[in-house]
Amino acid sequence: MRRFFAHFLFVLAAWTLVIKWILPVVWALNEGVSHDTYIYWDFWWVVHIALALALLYGYRHLFIAVIAVSVLEILIVTTKFILFLPDPEWTIWTMNWFVNKLFVLAVFIMLLIHALSRKKAYAS
Secondary structure (H helix, E strand, C coil): CHHHHHHHHHHHHHHHHHHHHHHHHHHHHHHCCCCCCCCCCCCHHHHHHHHHHHHHHCCCCHHHHHHHHHHHHHHHHHHHHHHHCCCCCCCHHHHHHHHHHHHHHHHHHHHHHHHHHCHHHHCC
């Protein structure tokens, strides 16, 4: 199951790069505006890749890392939803962001539940 979560995190990181970096740059270049006009400056994809590598290859403090990143991601995404949903402004960018955050929330809830229920599986 660790491999599943690792691969899910790699896909999530790649998807995040596409919708928060590549698509915005291409869109901006097409509009003739500065390439960084629409970029959503977010580097959580780096954390996701690091955690995925730790899940695949082991890490001395893997359980603590999984719990810490999962809880932080869940708190951050939930807070962003609480702030956004009372008065959402739906654009292509906010819709991409929202769908991405739904998947982030889902994977980290599942990862947290799995890690807590199978702590020994996360001992390296």
